[in-house]
Amino acid sequence: SSFLQNTAYAYNERGWLKGSSSDQFSMKLKYDDVTVPQYNGNIANQDWGSGVSFTNVYTYGYDKLNRLLSGSSTGVAMAEVLTYDVMGNIKTMNRDAGGAGTYNYTGNQLTSITSGPLATGTYVYNGNGNATTDGRTGVVLTYNVLNLPATATKSGLSLAYTYDASGNKLKKVSNGVTREYVSGIEYNGSTIDIIHTEEGIARNNSGTYSYEYNLSDHLGNVRYSFHKNPSSGLLERLQSDDYYAFGKRNSGSPVSVNNKYLYNGKEVQDELGEQYDYGARFYDPVIGRWNTIDPKAEEGRRWSPYTYAFNNPIRFIDPDGMKGQDIWEFNTDTKQLKMIERTNDKFHTFVDQDGETILKTNDTHSDITKRISDETKGGNKQAALDFYENYGDLGNAILKDGGAYKDMTSRGNEMGFGSKEIKDLKTAGERNVINGWVDIAKDELTGKYLPESAFSKALDIIGLPDQVKSITGSTLGEHAKKMNDVFKQVKEMMLNGAKKMQYGSF
Structure with missing residues (x-):
C-alpha cells in the first residue's frame, strides 16, 4: 500500500x-x-x-x-x-x-x-x-x-x-x-x-x-x-x-x-x-x-x-x-522499565506487553471475560494465572505496585481517592481481595470452579497471606458472587483515578 x-x-x-x-x-x-x-x-x-x-x-x-x-x-x-x-x-x-x-x-x-x-x-x-x-x-x-x-x-x-x-x-x-x-x-x-x-x-x-x-x-x-x-x-x-x-x-x-x-x-x-x-x-x-x-x-x-x-x-x-x-513504568515482576503511551482517546485502552488489547474502560464485564477467554488456552491452571496477570492485576498496573494490597490507604491517597473511597478500598482489600482476589474463585473462563491446585498456584503468584491458602475448592463457590461484585467496585474506583492513561507499548 x-x-x-x-x-x-x-x-x-x-x-x-x-x-x-x-x-x-x-x-x-x-x-x-x-x-x-x-x-x-x-x-x-x-x-x-x-x-x-x-x-x-x-x-x-x-x-x-x-x-x-x-x-x-x-x-x-x-x-x-x-x-x-x-x-x-x-x-x-x-x-x-x-x-x-x-x-x-x-x-x-x-x-x-x-x-x-x-x-x-x-x-x-x-x-x-x-x-x-x-x-x-x-x-x-x-x-x-x-x-x-x-x-x-x-x-x-x-x-x-x-x-x-x-x-x-x-x-x-x-x-x-x-x-x-x-x-x-x-x-x-x-x-x-x-x-x-x-x-x-x-x-x-x-x-x-x-x-x-x-x-x-x-x-x-x-x-x-x-x-x-x-x-x-x-x-x-x-x-x-x-x-x-x-x-x-x-x-x-x-x-x-x-x-x-x-x-x-x-x-x-x-x-x-x-x-x-x-x-x-x-x-x-x-x-x-x-x-x-x-x-x-x-x-x-x-x-x-x-x-x-x-x-x-x-x-x-x-x-x-x-x-x-x-514516561516509564517499572514492572515489579520483571524488574524492568516499560515506556507508557498516554493518549486523550475517549476510550482509554489497556494493552498487554504484546500490544494486544485487554480492556477498554467502556467494556462490560462479559466483554472483558470473553476477550481474556479467547487469549488464555491450556487448561484451568494457565487460565488462573493469565486471569490474574491480565485481569486481576489491572488494579496493580494502575497503582504501579505489584503489592498493592499491603497498604491500601497510602495507595488510595496517591490516586486521589476521598476518605470514604479509601475506607471502602481498604475494606475490599482486607476482607475480599485478600480472600481470593476477584473472580479467580469462580473461573468464568472455563465455566467451572478452579481445582484447588490451580487456585493455590495463583495464590503463590499473587503473594497472599498463608492463612488464605487454607481456602479449598469446596468453599470457593461461596465467595464467587461477592468477589465479583467487590472487584467491579474496586476496579471502577481505580479506573476513575487513572483517566487519560494508556499502559502498553509506545
Whole structure:
C-alpha cells in the first residue's frame, strides 16, 4: 500500500524506545551508550533530524536527584543550565549563555527574577497561592473557585475564560474574539474551526475540511506538521518545531499562525506570553515553572508545588496539570522499565506487553471475560494465572505496585481517592481481595470452579497471606458472587483515578 507518510520505531533490549525514523522527522534517544551513560531511564542524548540524517544533538546532564542540570544542543543551538534550592525550586537559569537569571522566593512562591535576560517584575499571589500578577508578562489575573484563570488583563489585553463545573474549558474571549471548545471541536464564533483527531486536526477551510498531521517526540511535543497538498497530492510541510529542555519554543522555528497545540501537545496561550494550558493550570516554559499550586500537592510533598515535571522535563510529563508522571513504568515482576503511551482517546485502552488489547474502560464485564477467554488456552491452571496477570492485576498496573494490597490507604491517597473511597478500598482489600482476589474463585473462563491446585498456584503468584491458602475448592463457590461484585467496585474506583492513561507499548 502507498501511504502519505511512514514512521518506523526502534527499541532496545529493555523495550525502551530508541528512536523513530521518517523522511520528515527522525530522532534517536540514547541512554547508556554514550560518554556519560544513564542506566535508570534518564535520557543522556537526543539526536534529531530527518530521514537518516541526524544533524542536531541534545546532551543532558542530571544531578543525583534526577533533576536536569543542563540541556544543550548542537546544530539547532539551544542551551539551558540550571541550579536548584533546597526545596527543588529553580535557583538560577542561564539560557543560551545570555547570563544567569536569579530566582527570588518567599517560601516556594517566586517573587522575581533578577539579572540576565530573564529579569522580571514582581509576582503577586492570592491566598490560594495563585499568581495574580505575572511578573514576567505584567498580566493581572483573577481566578474562579477551581483556581483556574478567569480573566487576564493588561494594557491592550482583555482575556476571559469560561469552564464547566469539572474545570473543562468551554470558551475563551480574547479582545472580543470568541473561541469555544466542545468535546474536541473548536469554534471561532459560531463556525467550526478545527476538529481534533488522533494524529492531528481536521481544519475547516470555508466548508471544506483538510487533515493536518503531527509527528511528535517521546514527550508528545509536536515536532513536524504536514498535510496533503490539494493540488499536487504530495506531502507538504506546514511547520516544524524545536524546544528548549523546559519547553520554550525555539525562536528559530517557523512561526505557525494555525497549530497552537505544541509542547506536550498542549494549547499555547499567545496572549500570556507562550504559557500552555494543561487543563488544571497554566505552565510557563520561559521560566520553567507553574504559576499556581499543584492541585495534588499533598501527593508530592518532597517537591515544590510550583515545580514542573520534578525538574526533569526530558523524562517526565504532566498530562493534565495535576501531577507529574514518568514516561516509564517499572514492572515489579520483571524488574524492568516499560515506556507508557498516554493518549486523550475517549476510550482509554489497556494493552498487554504484546500490544494486544485487554480492556477498554467502556467494556462490560462479559466483554472483558470473553476477550481474556479467547487469549488464555491450556487448561484451568494457565487460565488462573493469565486471569490474574491480565485481569486481576489491572488494579496493580494502575497503582504501579505489584503489592498493592499491603497498604491500601497510602495507595488510595496517591490516586486521589476521598476518605470514604479509601475506607471502602481498604475494606475490599482486607476482607475480599485478600480472600481470593476477584473472580479467580469462580473461573468464568472455563465455566467451572478452579481445582484447588490451580487456585493455590495463583495464590503463590499473587503473594497472599498463608492463612488464605487454607481456602479449598469446596468453599470457593461461596465467595464467587461477592468477589465479583467487590472487584467491579474496586476496579471502577481505580479506573476513575487513572483517566487519560494508556499502559502498553509506545
